[in-house]
Amino acid sequence: MTVYKYSGRAKDGSVKKGVINAPSESKAIEDLRKKGINPREIQPSKSILHKDIGLGGSVKNQDFVIYCRQFATLIRAGISIVEATGILSEQAEGKPLKQALSEVEGDIRSGTPFSEATNKHSKVFPPLFINMIRAGEATGGLEDTLDRLAAYYEKQFTLKKKIQSTMMYPFALLFITIIVVIFMMIFIVPRFTSMFADFGAELPWITLFVLGLSEWIQNYWWIGLSIVAISIIVLTYSYKSSEAFRFSVSVVLLKMPIFGKMLQKAAIARMTRTLSSLFSSSVPILNALTIVEKVIGNPVVGKVVLESRASLERGGTLTAPLKNSWIFPPLVTQMTAIGEQTGSLDYMLEKIADFYEDDVDRTVDTLKSLIEPLMIVILAVVVGVIVLAIMVPMYSLFEQI
Numbered sequence: 001m002t003v004y005k006y007s008g009r010a011k012d013g014s015v016k017k018g019v020i021n022a023p024s025e026s027k028a029i030e031d032l033r034k035k036g037i038n039p040r041e042i043q044p045s046k047s048i049l050h051k052d053i054g055l056g057g058s059v060k061n062q063d064f065v066i067y068c069r070q071f072a073t074l075i076r077a078g079i080s081i082v083e084a085t086g087i088l089s090e091q092a093e094g095k096p097l098k099q100a101l102s103e104v105e106g107d108i109r110s111g112t113p114f115s116e117a118t119n120k121h122s123k124v125f126p127p128l129f130i131n132m133i134r135a136g137e138a139t140g141g142l143e144d145t146l147d148r149l150a151a152y153y154e155k156q157f158t159l160k161k162k163i164q165s166t167m168m169y170p171f172a173l174l175f176i177t178i179i180v181v182i183f184m185m186i187f188i189v190p191r192f193t194s195m196f197a198d199f200g201a202e203l204p205w206i207t208l209f210v211l212g213l214s215e216w217i218q219n220y221w222w223i224g225l226s227i228v229a230i231s232i233i234v235l236t237y238s239y240k241s242s243e244a245f246r247f248s249v250s251v252v253l254l255k256m257p258i259f260g261k262m263l264q265k266a267a268i269a270r271m272t273r274t275l276s277s278l279f280s281s282s283v284p285i286l287n288a289l290t291i292v293e294k295v296i297g298n299p300v301v302g303k304v305v306l307e308s309r310a311s312l313e314r315g316g317t318l319t320a321p322l323k324n325s326w327i328f329p330p331l332v333t334q335m336t337a338i339g340e341q342t343g344s345l346d347y348m349l350e351k352i353a354d355f356y357e358d359d360v361d362r363t364v365d366t367l368k369s370l371i372e373p374l375m376i377v378i379l380a381v382v383v384g385v386i387v388l389a390i391m392v393p394m395y396s397l398f399e400q401i
Contacts, residue, residue, distance in 0.1 A: 003019050003020070003021055003044070004019065004020050004021075004022060004025065004028045004042050004043065004044055005017075005018075005019050005042070005043055005044075006018060006019070006020060006028070006032060006037075006039045006041065006042040007039070007040055007041045007042075008032065008037045008038050008039035008040045008041070008042075009037070009038050009040070010036055010037055010038075011036045016037050020032060022106065025042060025044075025110075026106065026109065026110045027106045027109065028042060029042060059094055059096050059097045059100075059123075059124050060094060061153075061157050061160070062157065063092070063093060063094045063097055064097070064124075064153065065150075065153045065154055065157045067088060067092065067097060067101075068129075068146070068149050068150040068153045068154075069150040069154065070088055070091075071084055071085075071088060071146060071150070072143075072146035072147050072149065072150040074087065074088070075142065075143055075146050076143055076146075076147065081108060081114050081142075082105060082108050082109060085101055085104055085105040085108060085114075086105045088101055089101035089102045089104075089105055096123065096124055097124055100118075100121040100124040100125070103117075103120070103121070104117040104118055104120075104121070107120070113134075113137060114133060114137065115130055115133040115134035115137055118130050118133065126295060127291045127294055127295060128149075128152075128274060128277070128278070128291055128295050129149060131278065131281075131283050131287065131288075131291055132145050132148070132149055132277065132278060132281040132283060133145060133146075133149075135278075135281040135282045135283045136281055138282070139281075139282050141281075141282075145281050148277055148280060148281065149277070152273060152274070152277045155273065155357065156270065156273070159266060159269065159270070159357060159360060162360070162361065162364045163262065163263070163266055163360070163364065165364075165368075166259075166262070166364045166367050166368060166371075167259065169368065169371055169372070169375075170371050170375055173371075173375035173376075173378075173379065174375070176379070177375075177378065177379045177382055180379070180382075180383060181382060181383075181386070182217065184383070184386050185210075185213060185214040185217045185218075185386075186214070186217060186218060188386075188390075189210060189211065189214040189386070189390065190214060190218065192390050192394075193211055193214070193215075196211070196393060203393050204389075204392055204393065206385070206388065206389045206392070207389045207390070207392060207393050209389070210385075210386055210389035210390070211389075243299065246299050247299040247300065247303070250298055250299045250300045251300055254267070254298075254300060254327065258367070259367075261363070262360060262363045262364070262367070264327060265356045265359050265360050265363065266356070266360050267296070267298045267300075267301045267327070268301075268327075268328065268332060268352070268356050269352075269353050269356035269357045269360060270296060270297070270298075271292060271296055271301055271305065272332070272349040272350075272352040272353040272356070273349075273350070273353035273357070274291070274292050274295060274296065275288060275289070275292055275346075275349050276346050276347075276349035276350040276353060278291060278292070279345060279346035279349065280346045280350075285312065285318075286309055286312060286313070289305055289306070289308060289309040289312070290309065292305050293305045293306050293309075300327055301327060304321055304322060304325045304327065304328070307321035307325075308320075308321045308322065317337070317340055318336060318340055318345075319333055319336045319337040319340060322336060331352070331355075332352055335348045335349075335351065335352050336348060336349070336352070
């Protein structure tokens with residue numbers, strides 16, 4: 001909502017001044033007239049007291065997915081864009097989305113096309129959404145475009161959640177393992193240190209190592225914590241500020257064992273699904289590639305996409321840069337080449353996306369079934385080593401007694 005300052009006359013002739021919240025100037029005038037005030041001057045307030053203070057303007061992926069599906073359903077049911085936007089504005093739970101939809105509704109009522117109204121809210125509506133809507137308006141196929149957008153965002157959201165759950169599981173178990181080890185080193189192992197010292201027996205190397213590590217953690221834990229904190233801060237800053245560092249991190253992630261292949265397949269599926277959706281909505285190919293590079297979320301794939309765009313501008317093919325990149329397997333390049341030659345590129349890209357999305361689903365299920373027992377074994381081994389380091393000298397002491 002925008003805060004407008006106004007001045008005008010009431011029905012009794014008196015001058016009225018004040019402020020009013022409205023999504024647009026025309027809606028503000030309409031609301032004032034309903035109150036019996038004929039506005040003579042109205043303009044957005046520049047006072048800092050009337051600014052909407054918030055922590056951010058982005059929308060949760062889940063909220064946007066729900067909005068896309070509900071919007072497509074309402075339009076398919078014959079409800080106008082204005083009415084559908086108003087309904088969803090009232091139902092939206094997130095404040096950024098609710099506010100954006102309210103302002104979009106006001107702009108549409110004043111004659112602004114839906115695509116242009118959403119383009120004013122780039123933090124809420126991504127470039128893919130805006131450009132596909134613009135193409136749908138131009139071709140008269142807005143209903144099909146909305147259905148395609150809803151299906152696209154649902155697939156992307158589901159795929160992202162599956163990958164996140166698979167990646168987070170080992171990290172969660174690793175965190176638990178570290179906590180257990182630290183607890184044992186601080187509270188359990190020290191109880192045996194004095195006992196071993198009193199007996200004066202010769203200790204095996206594994207026991208000496210565990211006792212030494214326990215002593216170091218107790219005395220210098222702050223050094224380890226400082227190193228971890230500084231590393232996180234430096235890595236986070238470098239990732240946000242350096243494109244070269246982001247690119248290097250992406251390369252490392254894509255080439256790491258086990259998870260690298262899964263991330264590679266997911267990136268290919270996202271790229272081909274996005275391109276297919278844009279082509280199917282009649283978005284020009286050069287614009288489509290520019291949009292894909294912005295929304296793909298992977299610098300390595302984005303670099304190849306920009307190279308493909310440059311190749312097309314020089315009169316070359318889309319496929320050539322893909323063939324020269326290690327990230328795209330022959331299946332992708334061959335099907336893309338066939339699509340270019342036969343004029344069915346959107347269909348071929350859709351089939352590539354279907355294949356890799358199914359492949360990622362199978363990979364996720366397989367990894368989940370393997371990671372759980374593997375991490376349990378790792379936890380058992382770590383704890384077992386600590387227990388063994390304590391028990392071995394105790395058996396020796398009992399034998400001496």
